[in-house]
Amino acid sequence: MNGFTADWLALREPVDAAARDAGLARRFAASLPQPARLADLGAGTGANARVLAPVIGGDQHWLLVEADEALCRAQRETLLAWAERAGHAARAADDAVVVHAPTGTWRFASLALDLRLDWGPLVAARLDGITCSALLDLASAAWIERLAAWLAARRLPFLAALTVDGRRVWMPPALEDAAVAAAFRRHQTRDKGLGPALGGEATEHAAKCLARLGFAVTTAASDWRLAPVAALVERLVRGDAEAALEAAPEAADAIARWRERRLAEAAAATLGLTVGHRELLALPG
Numbered sequence: 001m002n003g004f005t006a007d008w009l010a011l012r013e014p015v016d017a018a019a020r021d022a023g024l025a026r027r028f029a030a031s032l033p034q035p036a037r038l039a040d041l042g043a044g045t046g047a048n049a050r051v052l053a054p055v056i057g058g059d060q061h062w063l064l065v066e067a068d069e070a071l072c073r074a075q076r077e078t079l080l081a082w083a084e085r086a087g088h089a090a091r092a093a094d095d096a097v098v099v100h101a102p103t104g105t106w107r108f109a110s111l112a113l114d115l116r117l118d119w120g121p122l123v124a125a126r127l128d129g130i131t132c133s134a135l136l137d138l139a140s141a142a143w144i145e146r147l148a149a150w151l152a153a154r155r156l157p158f159l160a161a162l163t164v165d166g167r168r169v170w171m172p173p174a175l176e177d178a179a180v181a182a183a184f185r186r187h188q189t190r191d192k193g194l195g196p197a198l199g200g201e202a203t204e205h206a207a208k209c210l211a212r213l214g215f216a217v218t219t220a221a222s223d224w225r226l227a228p229v230a231a232l233v234e235r236l237v238r239g240d241a242e243a244a245l246e247a248a249p250e251a252a253d254a255i256a257r258w259r260e261r262r263l264a265e266a267a268a269a270t271l272g273l274t275v276g277h278r279e280l281l282a283l284p285g
């Protein structure tokens, strides 16, 4: 497992929410019956469900599928805090959080499951739609093909939000950007929990597989546009430098120069960044 922490996911949650394509979310919502039974794959603390539940409206039953047990445990507290901020009554019940929103009752159940090894509980569940956010780029080609075949066999609508597409544009540009980016992209294709990851190629691969299986596929951009003051920028400089160094130790000097310059710019609030993401909606034909 790759070690995504709840504090990293909390830092990216508002940036993710602002970047998402509202049109694809609405079309996904419109494809669902009422009440809707959904699974969010690689759910983390449940950020994707928190964006989609109000868009879908009506009664909903969510399975938040996550391999990391610490993140599964964090789902309850994070969902309760979110409901309170939104002014909805909510309670924890057994393995779930139940939120009483004006448009319906939303039940969020945690399912601790490693989707590389075991699909049993997911296959056994009655579901009307599948979604994920910031997951597909972590998956291998074979895993995506398996997912697509399962979606096709059950004719389930699928929304994959916020898959990185490999673009990172730092402003202002620096000499070492290209070398760091190339090493970082190599690192992104390592095994992150679902086999050798496709990284920036994942959306295209998923789109091809799903279209071949008869789905109507639409994609849209959902880039992060981080202003110089964004707290995320400094974390990304550190993360990119660390990943680049692991993938290209021979470029250690260039990476260290890049890291120092970028951290100084981030501290002075003069460093901006665009991170390319794509959304994919696949509706059964």
Ligand SMILES: C[S@@+](CC[C@H](N)C(=O)[O-])C[C@H]1O[C@@H](n2cnc3c(N)ncnc32)[C@H](O)[C@@H]1O
Binding pocket: 001, 002, 003, 004, 009, 016, 041, 042, 043, 044, 045, 046, 047, 048, 065, 066, 067, 068, 071, 113, 114, 115, 116, 117, 132, 133, 134, 135, 138, 192, 193, 194
């Ligand atoms: C980048 S995070 C995104 C989390 C959440 N969807 C969000 O948008 O905040 C990717 C998530 O996928 C989970 N994950 C990775 N491999 C997994 C696997 N084999 N089975 C289930 N979850 C997995 C990670 O633990 C992590 O929580």
